[in-house]
Amino acid sequence: MDKTMAIEQALTAVQDGHTVMVGGFGVPGTPFTLIDRLLAQGTRNLTLVKNEANEAGMGVSKLLEAGRVHTLITSHLGLNPTAIAMMNRSEITVELYPQGILAEKIRAGGAGLLGIVTDIGIDTILRENRQLVRVAGQEAILEPALRADIALIHAATADRAGNLQFAQSARNFSPLMAMAADRVIVETEAIVPVGALDPDAVHLPGAFVDHIVVLDELTAEYGVLARHVL
Amino acid sequence: MDKTMAIEQALTAVQDGHTVMVGGFGVPGTPFTLIDRLLAQGTRNLTLVKNEANEAGMGVSKLLEAGRVHTLITSHLGLNPTAIAMMNRSEITVELYPQGILAEKIRAGGAGLLGIVTDIGIDTILRENRQLVRVAGQEAILEPALRADIALIHAATADRAGNLQFAQSARNFSPLMAMAADRVIVETEAIVPVGALDPDAVHLPGAFVDHIVVLDELTAEYGVLARHVL
């Protein structure tokens, strides 16, 4: 079994109008190479799901800036004034969720559930336009599960069967999104033979992975971000 | 930081009338030593949550047979005719859930959610006496989250801060239950200093663990079960 594939071939799966989940929280875990190639292939009219919008000029922000995204489902845009400006000019529609609720909506999609029930935000304006239910005598919000056509994921190590390991804080949303998409495309820094990973140390089982792209190099975007250094 | 404790002291937390989650799927992951000690201390009127009831004369079945349990929340009793007989004689109340829905109810409790929404069983008798909701135009079951007063967990390795690793198929319900209980008591085969575990290889972060009991020996119950050998 060998799920490795050329990047161009893997990304033909992403089509206009698709919903695309993109792993990463800041730089760690963001699949910059897959994003750049998606930009290059011109796919448009995307709904993007990502924790945040990276920073201006980086990662998914490039897709926003190029007008390829009509809706962004996210937790915050705090580090990306360009994305905030686009939202304020209504050039993109932004759906905001509490970060852990966004994670749970995605996870629920991945787990084949239809939704979760939470009291987060029940006393706030978040309750507006939400489906309210009562459970255990308590008012709560029913949040529908979220799934995607495609997930773009960055791994530290993959075996050819798609078992993945993530590095440190690069794990974040990646395993959840890989569970929640019909087609999961992974870029990996290292590729190892099937059987090389300790079965107890796999972070995401290969069943969730469709295509693996082996990175030849890590571009500068993957590196330490000078403006965040003390 | 050192969460290790004598077993007697750790188990004083378990009181009459408590809801107790017990990890394990068959022998792997069942905390036999904690169960035996709980039996010895005489705690009664328990609601027990476990994937299955172990086998007659083993593990949680000892608590059932000693009359310490009024309700068992579980997925199946298939390997325990004693427990089935007790259920049929109404000596215990048994709440049955599909195995993965039981896992999700527990996980939802652990994740501070109020419930999950699922279509599992919607066309079956499981829909009876359930809270039905509509989501995405579809009829579904709202399953309330499940939490416990206590979780009893078996780990392969713990550090003194409570970070845990499980061995192979012994992981099963253990991390979910450890998330879902107010007080989590872990028995471990090996104890290591804080800092000895690879942070990327921890299966359950120490924040979920309250007390650690270091096992002096593994009794025969932990071993290979002769009647399941080919």
Next chain:
Amino acid sequence: MSYKEKIAARAAREVQPGQVINLGIGIPTMIPDYLPNAGEVFIQSENGILGVGHRCGRGTEDRNLIDAGGSYVTLQPGASFFDSAVSFAIIRGGRVDITFLGTLEVSAEGDLANWIVPGKMAPGIGGGMELAQKARQVIVTTTHTTRDGRPKILERCTLPLTAKGCVKTIITELAVIDVTPQGLRLRELARETNLSEVQAKTTAPLLVTDGAIPRF
């Protein structure tokens, strides 16, 4: 070859390289013995394993390594372990290509009833309902009739359902039958039988394509 072995061997031929499969108790557990490219198929077990290998030889058992049926098993290369929530995420999330399940009854519309007999308390649901409802393909492997000779393949199930309209294919010692929108379609016949015997032992009508029926 026993009738159970015959069913398992025929069922194994439904599996494609690269697929993730899940095996119920009974006959399905015998399927791996007949997989042509076992290393290219990943067997998932509800207790948190992807990549179950063959059953253990006596004396090689690992106390921490059983499958969901309680048998001591080995691993194949590329295996991984995970918790029960992730395990059923694989199942309900649509990443199990085929689940092989036994049954009490199966209907012409693909309804499956294999978990409870009213009047007898059911020993539980286990993972079967989720597998039946959410695996991409549900293949029933079963004897064609009950022990006392009554058909298991019915117009309508009489027992409470496990899942509605979920079964794609039924493999028995006598026949391979596909559930189609038009009804049950006989795909193959065992060498030891004939159409009239199979129809007599099947309550629902069987559609037959023109031409010779392939044998297995």
Next chain:
Amino acid sequence: MSYKEKIAARAAREVQPGQVINLGIGIPTMIPDYLPNAGEVFIQSENGILGVGHRCGRGTEDRNLIDAGGSYVTLQPGASFFDSAVSFAIIRGGRVDITFLGTLEVSAEGDLANWIVPGKMAPGIGGGMELAQKARQVIVTTTHTTRDGRPKILERCTLPLTAKGCVKTIITELAVIDVTPQGLRLRELARETNLSEVQAKTTAPLLVTDGAIPRF
């Protein structure tokens, strides 16, 4: 010591050994510098870390190791990594003992408003709402007044809430104030101020226990 350092230093004294704490952006990120037993406290970060250590010295940054605020950090012994769902399970499941948060407004009943100003589009919610609603203790660390001198501690919040009745303690450069069922209780006063100044800068009435008010 700047006023921010003073707030952070006083806030650090609320932390007990063995606790799990989460630090919002701004002043809370300075708290670790003042923890007496830093090794005995586990700092949780929403992006999937338990056991964040001090910030990185220049040149020692790891591209894969940032906190939720985007700063390059180190690990303390006993740290662990996990995904975002587990990270918020720690938060919503009640395993964060204290969250330190900044705020725009806080009310006499402990309502917190720190995420949106109507008319300006909010840049998002992040993890703050879940921390405010579910951490065992919410401690607000904030300047006592806005930049233009208006009180932040009000009878009622005017801005949309982050969470209702969640705040336990408010620590400013002037005072430590507990939210109690009876109202706001002044626990400590900064050495540089006095009761009348603090009350003048606080819209809600402050309850004062008999005897000398401790200073910090």
